[in-house]
Amino acid sequence: MDERDYSAERIERLLDPQSIAIAGASADENKRGYIATKRLVESEYDGEVYPVNPSYEGEILGTEVHPSVSSIPDRVDLVYVVTPAGAVPTVLEDAGEADVAGAVIFSAGFSEVGNEETEEELIRIANEHDIRFLGPNVMGMVNVPSDICLGIDASYGEGGLSVISQSGNLGMNLGVATNKAHSTGLSHFVSIGNEADLKFHELLPYFAADDSTEALVLYVEGMSEGRAFLEEARRFTQEKPLILLKGGRTGAGKSSAESHTASLAGDADVVADVYSQAGVVTVDSFDDVVPVYQALTDAPTLSGRNIAIMTEAGGVATITADSLVEHGMNVPELTEETQEKLAELFPYSPNLENPIDTMVTGDTASLHGEAAEILLSDPNIDGLMICGGYGGYGVGGTGIELPMDDASAQAQIESARRITELPSEYDKPVVIKSTFTPEESEALAICRDGNVPVYDSFRDASLAFQSLAEYSEAVESADERSDFNAGSGADGLETLEEAADGTVLAEHEAKGVLEEYDIPVAPYELVSSAEEAVEAANRFDEELAMKIVSPQIQHKTEAGGVALGVSGESDVRDTYEELVANAEAYDSEATIDGVLISPMLEEGVEVIIGAIQDEEVGPVVMFGVGGIFVEVLEDVTFGGVPLTEHDARRMIEGIDGKEILEGARDNPEIDEDALVDLLVDVSELVAENPRISELDLNPVFCYEDSLSVIDASITL
Amino acid sequence: MDERDYSAERIERLLDPQSIAIAGASADENKRGYIATKRLVESEYDGEVYPVNPSYEGEILGTEVHPSVSSIPDRVDLVYVVTPAGAVPTVLEDAGEADVAGAVIFSAGFSEVGNEETEEELIRIANEHDIRFLGPNVMGMVNVPSDICLGIDASYGEGGLSVISQSGNLGMNLGVATNKAHSTGLSHFVSIGNEADLKFHELLPYFAADDSTEALVLYVEGMSEGRAFLEEARRFTQEKPLILLKGGRTGAGKSSAESHTASLAGDADVVADVYSQAGVVTVDSFDDVVPVYQALTDAPTLSGRNIAIMTEAGGVATITADSLVEHGMNVPELTEETQEKLAELFPYSPNLENPIDTMVTGDTASLHGEAAEILLSDPNIDGLMICGGYGGYGVGGTGIELPMDDASAQAQIESARRITELPSEYDKPVVIKSTFTPEESEALAICRDGNVPVYDSFRDASLAFQSLAEYSEAVESADERSDFNAGSGADGLETLEEAADGTVLAEHEAKGVLEEYDIPVAPYELVSSAEEAVEAANRFDEELAMKIVSPQIQHKTEAGGVALGVSGESDVRDTYEELVANAEAYDSEATIDGVLISPMLEEGVEVIIGAIQDEEVGPVVMFGVGGIFVEVLEDVTFGGVPLTEHDARRMIEGIDGKEILEGARDNPEIDEDALVDLLVDVSELVAENPRISELDLNPVFCYEDSLSVIDASITL
Structure with missing residues (x-):
């Protein structure tokens, strides 16, 4: 799909239209099409209002009814669609012919109830006619300064708080909360519905340019294009505050969110860290939204x-x-x-x-x-x-x-x-x-x-x-933070591009990849005979770790494929034979590539660095202090790729157990600059090789003036 | 000092008096003595009010002025003292002769400004005449149902919330907060001032019995008799909720608290855990007091x-x-x-x-x-x-x-x-x-x-x-929680009673004390020659830890006084000589008691158990999971002595890193019952030997079906 236009000017015709057609207008007082018309006609909205209904002639509430949008003689900015779901494609086709800029589709009965087909048809029509639309299944769109109120009854005080919400009801609650606060009011309220066409990030340039908006509040359960959002959010937050309330942070909250939206939520901890990297201020509770808005816009x-x-x-x-x-x-x-x-x-x-x-x-x-x-x-x-x-x-x-x-x-x-x-x-x-x-x-x-x-x-x-x-x-x-432009992936390593999906690189292959990015790995050598093992051992001249290498054997310890503290010629020779024998006994079909030999390094301060592809925000790097901190306390931080040095430093600062890196418990104070470099290098590796689905450097030993990756795995 | 009477009946004469004398009543409209009299005379208080002023004859606001409290012909329950500080002792003597039950001493200028002497005189007089008093330096005492308002202007709604506060102003803020809430009001407000006579715990029986009080809220910066409070709080919380807001939880808060009260605050983490053990509900913020009160009293x-x-x-x-x-x-x-x-x-x-x-x-x-x-x-x-x-x-x-x-x-x-x-x-x-x-x-x-x-x-x-x-x-x-009755200390060990204050027991002595309480310690033997060392080594038949024992050498590692993994006769012999030589070199004056030999035990899950004397709540036991959790994360819990099994289990449950004990990180799931027993035994040891000022079992190794104290120290 081509990039659609979401410039501030374009979105303005939708969120601050000069003229609105109501598709599905009705004279029947019990119908939504009547209520919608009545509210708009009787409001103080300055623009033109055109009720549209093909099977009704005359006027509704003194306003002429048109048989179609395309039959309206003047330019129409926005169509407000309140027809049944089945009629929406026709309405959209008609609007497209009339060169309408946008639509707010109140009608429900699409992907949220499993009707993907009609929703896709809407997207196709909108693409064809270059219409941008909100919804379907939106609770409403409100522009308080322009007296536009589509879908919900807004008796809100006017102010600088604009909202985009994945829950219409929560957006309205926020309106009530601003009413209760003394000096705050609403500017815009946009229910984003199923995000079928317009996405969160596509509304940001409009709100950045909109003079009536002092800060933007988002209620998000799961964003469909989190990566694009990061880029826009970073730009936005340099102009105005962006406050995020994330729904579904807990298991119970997440399953509730999944029951009422079609959204795929990323891991809440990941997205909180990464959105914060983009300058977004995340609040923990709905209760905090208005107080934080007041602080960020007043002081x-x-x-x-x-x-x-x-x-x-x-x-x-x-x-x-x-x-x-x-x-x-x-x-x-x-x-x-x-x-x-x-x-x-x-x-x-x-x-x-x-x-x-x-x-x-x-x-x-x-x-x-x-x-x-x-x-x-x-x-x-x-x-x-x-x-x-x-x-x-x-x-x-x-x-x-x-x-x-x-x-x-x-x-x-x-x-x-x-x-x-x-x-x-x-x-x-x-x-x-x-x-x-x-x-x-x-x-x-x-x-x-x-x-x-x-x-x-x-x-x-x-x-x-x-x-x-x-x-x-x-x-x-x-200026020191990521621009979230991860590049095209064109500079990636050929070896990684050629391998099959799902490939798990052998340890020495993974380490080879790391070395291409100047990442310091513990020395290693792959040997395929006892003689080669002895030669390697002589070169290292230290106690050794020896591990079997076989694509079929992932759990090496379980297969008797790991030996630690090996030293001396005969010991090395015997160990080689034993590891191979164990592996063959464990899996007689396994291809044995050899044995990986590394010197046993002095234990440093253990840290863990990983990279994953988050469903919401894409490639992220993870950092944690090793052992208990990660495994028991889940004390880890995340940063969106590509990381800057500043981002990497924030990730390190954000760890609860940070003291461990500063010399607690008789440890040396580690070389933080080397750690920052490592994080940035890992980020570059991940950015340039988008086929990496998971990367795990565990452990990395940190010393006073260097560090070394001890074990590594990469999955494509 | 004898135990003073603080029965509900006795305190009732003070907090719900039938008659009040105002010492320091004045006809001068600019004086506090006039305002105090005016408020009480014009209030709807049903009891008798007697203005007292030795140098004024006649009436104030139509009420007869008496020259002294003892000259009032009827029984006086309470004297409200608003005279200058210097006159307070005389007033109290006079009140004592009149058989007055209590006094609320508004007058300031005592220990809070360094005038300990006059404050002690007040205490002496009160003891002699069996008067109980609040203050000096109280902001006021309010009983809303009886329309009594001493010291502050109470226009509060009537309800079931009673307050005892170390800050008069905060108590008043709470009154305003209840006014803002819809269905809550105040019953009593007591500013406890310098706690010179009446202490927090002495007011609890009254509030437990008082029908108008649904729950009691305390604002505490530091309690002078935290131990006695625990016993009363445990009884109180079985009747009614007790909500505690602790001021001075952070360094900045604590130094602020110290600047305006004379109170010695215990460690905030310790007191929070121990008060919770007594059934007290602690809130984190002033904002939480009224919402929590509403929940606990309504639902x-x-x-x-x-x-x-x-x-x-x-x-x-x-x-x-x-x-x-x-x-x-x-x-x-x-x-x-x-x-x-x-x-x-x-x-x-x-x-x-x-x-x-x-x-x-x-x-x-x-x-x-x-x-x-x-x-x-x-x-x-x-x-x-x-x-x-x-x-x-x-x-x-x-x-x-x-x-x-x-x-x-x-x-x-x-x-x-x-x-x-x-x-x-x-x-x-x-x-x-x-x-x-x-x-x-x-x-x-x-x-x-x-x-x-x-x-x-x-x-x-x-x-x-x-x-x-x-x-x-x-x-x-x-019923399963501590009654906080730590006993008389009469069953303690003679060895501990005889030693001098400040004595730090040698490791083998400390372990000997533990063994008296059936606490499993790792085997050890004190030897005083290389021969004895070899004999002991043969008996243990394992790798050994050897440590110098000398009362002058506390930092054994620094003195070269520790050797680990020692095995074999000659190695043991050499090590013995080396440790002694190192010690002599380190401190030529040191008395060498010998070398302590222990087998190197298999590493278990490391936990730490300690005991300290908290300034506020007395003897407490501390529990933490070893290493990082304690040293970096300060993840520890506290329990007041004596611990019950239930208390010990709560301490273990309260640890963030609890998973470590349940088999995280390839550790075995440890024997929790043995750990509970250990905590209870340590509590018993501390309770029976009140001279122990500090005890430290670090580390204790926990296994699947047992545990063992590896190192121990006891300070008297």
Whole structure:
């Protein structure tokens, strides 16, 4: 299939159309075709609306009905299809003749119920007529700024949050969640349905260009073209935040997802790591979407993880510090200068170490702005969290003893004005966690409107910093990250191109492949007689590992085909004969290629590197610290191919057991640069040889100034 | 100091007094003594109020002022002290003469600012006159049902949540949080201040007996008598839930805590494990307190972790399943019978496997009650989560397409009535997560009032099940858990009682102590000549480990004092001489007791067992899987002494790397019963010998049918 056009301009005709035809419009009040028409006709949509029904003449709700899309005299951007499934191909043919740009196919009854055939027909027609369509089986498409609401009843507040969702209902839940939040609203909501034509990644350029969209939220159970998405996501995240909620992270969730979509989900851990590599901020819960959106769209980026905390009470200071640290932040010491300035402001404060406790006095409300500025001007500090009664001075009625007079209320409003100026002045975010939401004082409203996010919970406020740190790091390092262009595969090794599918390379073949990419492997030699074995042993002049090589024998140990710690001429000779004899006894049909001889290397710090083809995101490299960490704790990280050095370093940093590489347990501190090189080389090998379906370097021994691949396997 | 009376009856006179004297009452409107008097006099408090001021005659706000507490003609239960710090001892003496039961000392300026002396005087006076007091330096004491509000302005809704807090401000925040929640309110709020007299545990019997308290919430930074608390907490949690928020879990949090209280906090990981052993439910965030309170006080116990999910949409089903599994729940299959019954109810549903998707039809609102009953009657199911639009049928105005007619609203109200009957009928909890909070439909109000907790977030609803499971398991196994009575220490070993403080036992001495408690240790022999070494070697007839024994040499390896894999007469002899020579070279002053000889045992699965004296909760046993897990991942669990078998098993279950014990990585599955015995024996050893300050069994080798302590150290 040719690459279809999904430029922002092209998709705009679909998501922000100037004219809409409703195929399946009806005058029967009980039918969806009537409701759909009524909503659009009675809405404040500025464009043209054309009800279409071949078997109805006259008007519906005062609007002329056309017998076909192609009979409409004016240009039609979008056809909204609400006919039964069987009529959709005809509608699409008709629309194609009218040079319509796109369709939103609400009609269900296609691949989601096993009717692949009609769905394929739709794709064929759309290709032929160059129509791009959403659906079939979409819950709706909403464009709040343009007052377009197809399929669902949108009474949402207008804002900058756009959604593409694989579940229509969840998208709507998100609309309700934005309604509940104070300063957030919806821009677009797109239910992507079966992804038959338009895919997730094809909508990204439109949303990157769309002025009304401040950030894009995706609900994804499984993406059909994850690889193409990575490239687009990387571009998108350099412009705007992209927030991902992944459904089906657990076994129960995944089987639920499979029961209601046709999507093939990749491994949740793999996709989380790889999407993060593309700058996507993944959230763990639906509950986190709106708070994270608020942080990422309101606050400036966070250049480090050092946060100052300003509260009026010791207990609040303590749990705020706990919460921030548990979200990956630091609560560092303030400079002496800062502490001196604060002491002038708050002479009775019991603690002006970070987290600072201003106490509540008659003056506190008036001092918040100045104190915030002092904290933000501290070079040790990257961001500020104001946590406690702020927002409640002069408000009253809440049971907390704050000054409730008008002077305090007024002082608080003035400090709010000052606080909203600070983030841009100092290029550092300020986040407020107030006891007084959602009662909403004027001061809090000023903060919200002034790009200072205000939260109701300690978790959300901490998460705000965590997601800001993550997104800021992604933006900062965008140029150093993978472009996810894995190349054409044209530079691959001939040996690999020629072998049959499913081939498992023998260990020495696999190691040979690695050597082509300058990957340091432990020395090895394939010998085919006891004499050759002795000669090789003499050359190595160390204790040896000897392993049978036979394409029929994969489980060498089980076949008695492995001997370790062999040394001395006669021992080598005997071992050779024994391994061959064992192998023949194990499988009399087996072809014996010989015995692989390697010196027993000093044990290093064991790591594991692998590569797989993920169903959703394609080729990825895996990294883990060897042994228990991988096998019991599944402590591994993934990176999409091709890896940059920066990507490789992030993969290493992301391991829980990272300390092991830094000299824990009497190990030496390993050569991390060599490990980074190895990951990048493996990535290159995989990128240039797309026929590799699985690669496993296990173990790799890491030393203080080098590393060595001990065992390797490659499957095509 | 004698044990003071803290019976429920005694504390009741303090927390629910029939009469209150205000020491420091004032007619000056700017003084706290006036505000305190005004609040109490103008409140709806039914008891008697007596302003006290020796230098004021007449009335304050129409109430007669007494010159001293002892001059009040009637019985006074409580003195509320708002005088300056210096006057407090006199007030307390005076109150003691009047046979007052208790005091709430608001006055600050004691140990929290280094004035230990006056605080000790208060304690002495209170002891002499048998007065129990809260404070000094408390933020207040509130009893909502009795309309008593000392120290803080309580405009809180009345409910069943009682709080004891080390931070007055956080307690007040909790009051505001209950105000925001729909069906929760406050019963008591006690700021415990400096814990100079009354301690956390001394308030528990009162709250256990108090009818208005449904559950007790504690905010604790560091408890002064954690051990006594454990005993009381165990008793309390068999009656009512006890929810703990621990401040200072992280380094930053802990140093913040230390800056504003005088409390010595124990290690946060230790106390979390040990309090959980006593049935306390610990929450990770302030945000979790009210949701967990709602679950534990509204819903019946949860007899297992198998949850059914009922939603109207696939996406919601998926993320709900993810969220529950990530909170430790299972989402199991339903029986065929259940699925058949559901299919009759929801013939158009795309999925009636758990999580079920009922879809939204005109009938759905009327079917929720019946469907909930079908799910709860399934023997595979322990609890039900209803998640999605429930609560929003017939409500309208929210943007989600649910039937908005009166019939749907009415049907939903009827189903709500049915749903509230089900938890007690089936003894299984139902939890609702509704998109339509906090708009609050009549149906949701019925559910809340009918003990079906309703939540706004996926996380809170999942946490509800998690905390229910935890608390239910604690209640269920209460008889099998430790009573935390570690005994008198009278049965200890004489050798340990006689040794000096700080003594580190030599390895063979430590192993000798272990053997007294039937703990299996690897064989060992102390020899003091090369000849004896050879004789011992012959008796063992295996490869040997040989280690120097000298009280001056703790770091044996560094001193060249360890040899492994020694075998053969001459080798043993030479090694003996070499170890002694090395030791002499290392430290010419060292006394050499000899060389410890042990056979090199086959490597088993390595575990570590330790015991320490925690500053907060006293003697605890530690368990971890050896090596990396302990050293890099700090994957260890703790149990308070004395351990029961059940406690020991929980400690083993609580390890992340537990799989290692079950045969992961080609290891054998170890003898868990032997490990449980070992933990219990170590606990007994520590309980009976309170002089042991530290014990370390590292490593212990575990085998399929036995285990052996390889190395041991004991410090007194």
